[in-house]
Amino acid sequence: MTRKEMPAIALAMVPLLTAPVVVFSFWFAFQPNSLKGTFFFILFSVAFAWYLLGGAYGLRHLIQAANDRRELRGLRADLLGLPEAAFVAMPDGLILAQNNVLMDHLGDLVGRQVQEALGRSIANPDAVWRTLGVALGRRGQSRIDLGAAGTFVVTRKAGAHLQLWRFAPSVEPVSVEPPPQRQSDVIQFDELPVALLLLDAKATIMRANEAARDMLGRDLQGRPLAMLLEGPGRPLADWVGDACAGRMQVGAEVLRARDQGPEHFVQVTLKGGQGDCVTAVLSDASDLKRLEAQFVQSQKMQAIGQLAGGVAHDFNNLLTAISGHCDLLMLRHDKGDPDYADVDQISQNANRAAALVGQLLAYSRKQTLRLQLVDLRDSLSDLTHLLNRLVGEKIVLTFHHDPKLSLIRADKRQLEQVIMNLVVNARDAMPEGGDIAITTANITTDGPIISGHAQLLPGNYVRVEVRDQGTGIPVEHMGKVFEPFFSTKRTGEGTGLGLSTAYGIVKQTGGYIFCDSEIGEGTTFSLYFPAHAGEVADPDPDQAVSPRPSAAMLPRIEKEVTVLLVEDEAPVRAFASRALQLQGFKVLEAACAEDALELLSDQRLNVDVFVTDVVMPGMDGPAWVRTALRDRPATRVIFMSGYSEQIFAEGGSPIPHAAFLAKPFSLSELTALVSKQLEPAPMREEPEVTIFAAPHLDHEMHSL
Numbered sequence: 001m002t003r004k005e006m007p008a009i010a011l012a013m014v015p016l017l018t019a020p021v022v023v024f025s026f027w028f029a030f031q032p033n034s035l036k037g038t039f040f041f042i043l044f045s046v047a048f049a050w051y052l053l054g055g056a057y058g059l060r061h062l063i064q065a066a067n068d069r070r071e072l073r074g075l076r077a078d079l080l081g082l083p084e085a086a087f088v089a090m091p092d093g094l095i096l097a098q099n100n101v102l103m104d105h106l107g108d109l110v111g112r113q114v115q116e117a118l119g120r121s122i123a124n125p126d127a128v129w130r131t132l133g134v135a136l137g138r139r140g141q142s143r144i145d146l147g148a149a150g151t152f153v154v155t156r157k158a159g160a161h162l163q164l165w166r167f168a169p170s171v172e173p174v175s176v177e178p179p180p181q182r183q184s185d186v187i188q189f190d191e192l193p194v195a196l197l198l199l200d201a202k203a204t205i206m207r208a209n210e211a212a213r214d215m216l217g218r219d220l221q222g223r224p225l226a227m228l229l230e231g232p233g234r235p236l237a238d239w240v241g242d243a244c245a246g247r248m249q250v251g252a253e254v255l256r257a258r259d260q261g262p263e264h265f266v267q268v269t270l271k272g273g274q275g276d277c278v279t280a281v282l283s284d285a286s287d288l289k290r291l292e293a294q295f296v297q298s299q300k301m302q303a304i305g306q307l308a309g310g311v312a313h314d315f316n317n318l319l320t321a322i323s324g325h326c327d328l329l330m331l332r333h334d335k336g337d338p339d340y341a342d343v344d345q346i347s348q349n350a351n352r353a354a355a356l357v358g359q360l361l362a363y364s365r366k367q368t369l370r371l372q373l374v375d376l377r378d379s380l381s382d383l384t385h386l387l388n389r390l391v392g393e394k395i396v397l398t399f400h401h402d403p404k405l406s407l408i409r410a411d412k413r414q415l416e417q418v419i420m421n422l423v424v425n426a427r428d429a430m431p432e433g434g435d436i437a438i439t440t441a442n443i444t445t446d447g448p449i450i451s452g453h454a455q456l457l458p459g460n461y462v463r464v465e466v467r468d469q470g471t472g473i474p475v476e477h478m479g480k481v482f483e484p485f486f487s488t489k490r491t492g493e494g495t496g497l498g499l500s501t502a503y504g505i506v507k508q509t510g511g512y513i514f515c516d517s518e519i520g521e522g523t524t525f526s527l528y529f530p531a532h533a534g535e536v537a538d539p540d541p542d543q544a545v546s547p548r549p550s551a552a553m554l555p556r557i558e559k560e561v562t563v564l565l566v567e568d569e570a571p572v573r574a575f576a577s578r579a580l581q582l583q584g585f586k587v588l589e590a591a592c593a594e595d596a597l598e599l600l601s602d603q604r605l606n607v608d609v610f611v612t613d614v615v616m617p618g619m620d621g622p623a624w625v626r627t628a629l630r631d632r633p634a635t636r637v638i639f640m641s642g643y644s645e646q647i648f649a650e651g652g653s654p655i656p657h658a659a660f661l662a663k664p665f666s667l668s669e670l671t672a673l674v675s676k677q678l679e680p681a682p683m684r685e686e687p688e689v690t691i692f693a694a695p696h697l698d699h700e701m702h703s704l
Helices: 006-012 014-029 035-081 100-106 114-121 125-135 183-191 210-216 236-245 286-331 340-363 376-391 412-428 475-480 498-509 570-582 593-600 621-629 667-677 695-702
Strands: 086-089 095-098 140-145 150-156 163-169 195-200 205-208 252-257 265-274 277-284 372-374 395-400 408-410 434-445 449-451 454-456 459-467 512-518 522-530 562-566 586-590 609-613 636-641 658-662 689-692
Touching: 035 086, 035 095, 035 163, 086 100, 195 210, 195 236, 205 210, 210 277, 236 277, 265 286, 286 340, 286 570, 286 667, 372 376, 372 412, 376 395, 376 412, 376 434, 408 412, 408 522, 412 434, 412 459, 412 498, 412 522, 498 512, 498 522, 562 570, 562 593, 570 586, 570 609, 570 667, 586 593, 593 609, 593 621, 609 621, 609 667, 621 636, 636 667, 658 667
Parallel strands: 395 434, 562 586, 562 609, 609 636, 636 658, 658 689
Antiparallel strands: 086 095, 086 163, 140 150, 150 163, 195 205, 195 277, 252 265, 265 277, 372 408, 434 459, 449 454, 459 522, 512 522
């Protein structure tokens, strides 16, 4: 049944639908007083029958329209991807969709009839009307010859309702050979300073100029591009073929050169896809990829460092409470007490845990550094005896120094820790013994030095090299050697923090660390520190490491001293409060900065020392202290933090008469620093920030 037959059949069925109603109404007509009711009943019945007929007819069209929309969505993707002009039409010739190619040539044809569209583009449309009438609505494939203009291929798949119309213009086949060039054009192409390739649709090199031959090799003619370059995640022939056929937007891809090392990259830009040829513009992208890799590596190391620093900060709060309460217990037990040894073991292991956390802070570059001018020759000389004990009898340790070695500005103890970590790492790489050479030299670089993903800027440096004759580091591990907890040793033989600690200390000092290794030849770690160009100053007495105070050394307070303790961690606050009260201080406690300022709003309250955490919810330590010092400028300040003192020095003006106490700290360290802050001005120097950073933990670092 065709579409044209449906109205006739529907009208023929109307009498069948209304016949029972008419007979029944005729019977009512002979009943008394029912003529008027029968008349209206007949009219209603006829109208209702027509309503049913129209509803059935409309429902069929709704179902067909839904099917057409679903079918059109399936055809739209194919339509937009066709390189030639094409459109989708209904069997009656109504155009529903078209691609951009047809839009560019004939404008918007959606909603028009096929006859109208062809009539606008064909000189004599009457000659194709008969063929057009046969093609409309026909299943399978039909061809409509338009003469010199070309041919329309009309396709209607089995079970489909819509037709896909594709226009094939009449053109002469294009030769795959490059068009003949004049001698002057060939010379100009070859002498262009930009590397150029002429490629066919299969990505075969048809022509290459001198710059391209210098970049990729001399013999390029006739070679597939895939033999020289690899990428971009799909076959190069498909990529170039799509560009030649105009099926993709021309763009640039960065490809790796196959035969010129793993770090040689070439950016390829395809231009002017015409027929079966395309021009490729080449440029060296090795520096670009190297910078990209350096950025990714720095972002990764920074992210790991932030994570490590955050974990270390939280652990330092826990360790402060553990070691502090151990100190409180040890005050109530003498060495002869059976419980004293147990408490001492807890305290020692807390110190070891603090040293491990200190390595995380070193990697994250958030530890406290006491910078001073250092002569590496003297520092290494002081370490010689300890290093020889570390490496054992099978390994020979040698030193070679530049006689005119410049000074550097660094934390001497942390620098010694770096050297020890590198020497221990070299020792472990030579289980059968060998030589470890430590060399120092002055280095001046005029241009950047690139090693791996790091780049050394031009300048004057002091270089320290630690070279071993070990097994070497595999290439796949080179990018991970400075990551925390990465280790190739067996479980229990190391924490994986040695090299990451060295990396963090060197970077926080302002230096650089590089690693070069070959399997079977050994590994060399090179440290570069900026050479000190200023005058040599006398050592700062405040930077000297003071011995760990003991409770017996602490002076008793003769007068009442009030300390305002502000700490958001309740265990740390409880320990610090008890420690200060045991030494005779009056302690006021606050869990946050807002509570502290509320206490200080009472002007009658006298406070001698502020002891405050740095990082707290809401207002941080430096912020509330600056607010409080406006009304109490003579009050001394002690900052406590699991980070370095830089955490409060950044982003604000220095706070006078402030001291810094690094977590975790002991009972004696806290009370000693409070007592020092209370010394009269003539008896003490007044640095802007005094650093008091748990020196008793340093020896634990060497054993990890």
